[in-house]
Amino acid sequence: MAATADHSTTGASAPAYYVSTPIYYVNDRPHLGHAYTTVAGDVLTRWHRQRGEKVWYLTGTDEHGQKIMRTAEANGVTPQEWCDKLVEEAWKPLWEHLEIANDDFIRTTQQRHTDRVQEFVQDLYDKGEIYKGGYSGPYCVGCEEFKLPAELLDGATADEKLCAVHKRPVEWLEEENYFFRLSAYGPKLLEFYAANPDFIQPASARNEVLRFVEQDLKDLSISRSTFNWGVPLPWDEKHVLYVWVDALQNYITAAGYGSDPERFAELWPASVHLVGKDILRFHAVIWPAMLMAAGLPLPKRVVANGWLMVGGEKMSKSNLTGIAPTDLTSHFGVDAYRYYFLRAIPFGTDGSFSWEDFTARYTSELANDFGNLASRVAAMVGKYFDGVLPAATASGEAEKAVQDGLAAAVAAADRKIGEDLDFAGGLAAIFEFVKQVNGYISDQEPWKVAKDDSAEGRARLATILYTAAESLRATAVLLNPVMPSTAEKLWASLGAEAGLGALAAQTVAGAADWGRLPAGATVTKGAILFPRLEEKPAS
Numbered sequence: 001m002a003a004t005a006d007h008s009t010t011g012a013s014a015p016a017y018y019v020s021t022p023i024y025y026v027n028d029r030p031h032l033g034h035a036y037t038t039v040a041g042d043v044l045t046r047w048h049r050q051r052g053e054k055v056w057y058l059t060g061t062d063e064h065g066q067k068i069m070r071t072a073e074a075n076g077v078t079p080q081e082w083c084d085k086l087v088e089e090a091w092k093p094l095w096e097h098l099e100i101a102n103d104d105f106i107r108t109t110q111q112r113h114t115d116r117v118q119e120f121v122q123d124l125y126d127k128g129e130i131y132k133g134g135y136s137g138p139y140c141v142g143c144e145e146f147k148l149p150a151e152l153l154d155g156a157t158a159d160e161k162l163c164a165v166h167k168r169p170v171e172w173l174e175e176e177n178y179f180f181r182l183s184a185y186g187p188k189l190l191e192f193y194a195a196n197p198d199f200i201q202p203a204s205a206r207n208e209v210l211r212f213v214e215q216d217l218k219d220l221s222i223s224r225s226t227f228n229w230g231v232p233l234p235w236d237e238k239h240v241l242y243v244w245v246d247a248l249q250n251y252i253t254a255a256g257y258g259s260d261p262e263r264f265a266e267l268w269p270a271s272v273h274l275v276g277k278d279i280l281r282f283h284a285v286i287w288p289a290m291l292m293a294a295g296l297p298l299p300k301r302v303v304a305n306g307w308l309m310v311g312g313e314k315m316s317k318s319n320l321t322g323i324a325p326t327d328l329t330s331h332f333g334v335d336a337y338r339y340y341f342l343r344a345i346p347f348g349t350d351g352s353f354s355w356e357d358f359t360a361r362y363t364s365e366l367a368n369d370f371g372n373l374a375s376r377v378a379a380m381v382g383k384y385f386d387g388v389l390p391a392a393t394a395s396g397e398a399e400k401a402v403q404d405g406l407a408a409a410v411a412a413a414d415r416k417i418g419e420d421l422d423f424a425g426g427l428a429a430i431f432e433f434v435k436q437v438n439g440y441i442s443d444q445e446p447w448k449v450a451k452d453d454s455a456e457g458r459a460r461l462a463t464i465l466y467t468a469a470e471s472l473r474a475t476a477v478l479l480n481p482v483m484p485s486t487a488e489k490l491w492a493s494l495g496a497e498a499g500l501g502a503l504a505a506q507t508v509a510g511a512a513d514w515g516r517l518p519a520g521a522t523v524t525k526g527a528i529l530f531p532r533l534e535e536k537p538a539s
């Protein structure tokens with residue numbers, strides 16, 4: 001849904017909740033690792049939208065640099081042709097498929113970006129923050145990063161050194177470059193981290209950055225002159241800007257920096273930069289120093305997610321499992337996919353994907369606990385009340401316990417997902433409540449109560465089914481940010497729209513507001529939420 005959402009910022013100047021993903025290199029197609037970060041950001045922003053906040057969610061692509069240039073050359077096309085093709089044929093379609101509701105999609109080759117980038121670096125140059133010097137040292141094109149000798153692994157020969165991430169030889173660079181005075185910012189950064197203890201999360205990431213900055217920071221080479229696929233330096237067009245310094249600025253160029261001051265005031269500073277832990281230093285050291293140099297406020301939080309691993313290594317384009325996101329969505333469905341990675345891997349830690357684990361969670365949590373609950377309740381309202389939701393007139397202790405359980409689940413999920421980015425914990429709280437409702441139905445045995453035709457018996461039966469349906473109403477709201485299509489199906493099956501309006505208009509706080517689903521709603525047994533899985537496709 002790139003760049004089209006109409007739920008974004010409206011009205012004047014109140015700050016918006018602004019979340020960004022890294023912008024991805026388009027040398028290849030997106031894989032499970034990229035989708036992991038993008039889905040997490042989507043759930044976070046949908047959650048905040050559902051709190052009724054103004055939200056802005058940004059993703060995009062990083063299109064300059066040697067890696068892209070070489071890939072294009074190897075494929076016999078220009079870098080721009082390569083980027084256009086990959087963005088349109090691979091990246092945007094995947095985000096649409098995964099129901100990512102980003103408000104903008106920034107590409108670093110767009111003029112709205114490159115013009116502003118030139119102004120930004122010119123400003124730093126004019127302020128004396130950039131000077132000319134010579135650089136010699138190792139560089140990894142895979143990371144697009146200058147390396148320190150101590151970070152490298154030994155290669156096959158005495159002279160060969162390998163990048164520790166890509167396990168491929170680094171290249172020796174010897175160029176005349178421009179430098180940014182990063183070294184001057186060590187003390188200011190440390191002061192900032194101390195004054196803003198939540199700036200870098202999780203704690204392990206924060207500690208790593210502190211240890212790094214406590215050593216002496218070196219000035220950063222910010223230009224390259226041996227190739228030309230990049231943003232030219234305005235004062236010396238023989239140089240293009242180092243791809244990272246160009247890319248980091250997407251967070252402000254897309255937000256109206258230098259082009260739309262009103263929008264920029266509303267959006268900046270960003271609320272959360274989501275990053276993989278591999279690119280933490282760029283976001284928590286270099287980017288803040290650049291912003292300090294420019295006199296701009298710093299983002300409020302940089303949150304690092306762990307890696308999806310394959311065979312003990314970071315999943316990457318070079319060591320793919322051969323499993324693309326769409327291989328999983330075609331088997332498990334998009335919503336289960338969005339759910340699984342966030343539920344199975346505590347955000348911030350590394351985790352491995354396994355087909356077996358996904359299957360087990362799909363079956364027990366989604367199909368049995370949640371899907372069956374929804375279909376049983378709809379079936380019973382159909383059978384005992386002709387599909388018209390009865391009123392709860394005989395509530396007692398058991399119903400009170402369910403209401404309390406819901407209130408606790410909403411409070412926990414709101415804190416964990418909305419504030420702590422603990423998606424696994426928030427989902428666990430919601431599914432704890434689903435389990436509680438299942439337990440409530442087993443205990444109350446409505447199928448037995450249905451045999452009692454007395455007025456009391458009917459009132460009891462009505463109360464049990466209302467309680468279960470109302471619990472599902474709340475569950476649909478809570479799960480909407482994570483599994484939007486499923487939540488929509490459930491909303492339709494509960495006939496909730498007639499009394500409560502669209503699911504998208506419901507709020508997190510309203511989820512806990514017991515008794516919203518009106519008696520008289522038309523409950524239908526809709527499509528099965530999580531159908532039985534087919535056999536695992538042969539690999």
Ligand code: MSP
Pocket residue numbers: 021022023024025032033034036037062247248249250274275276277278279305306307308309314315316
């Ligand atoms: N272009 C830079 C980012 C610039 S941001 C100003 C870049 N791109 S990337 O395509 O290589 O990867 C970006 C991000 O994708 C990672 O930091 C991370 O968020 C995500 N992931 C890539 N592989 C991943 C895993 N195996 N696991 C989890 N996330 C991963 O770096």
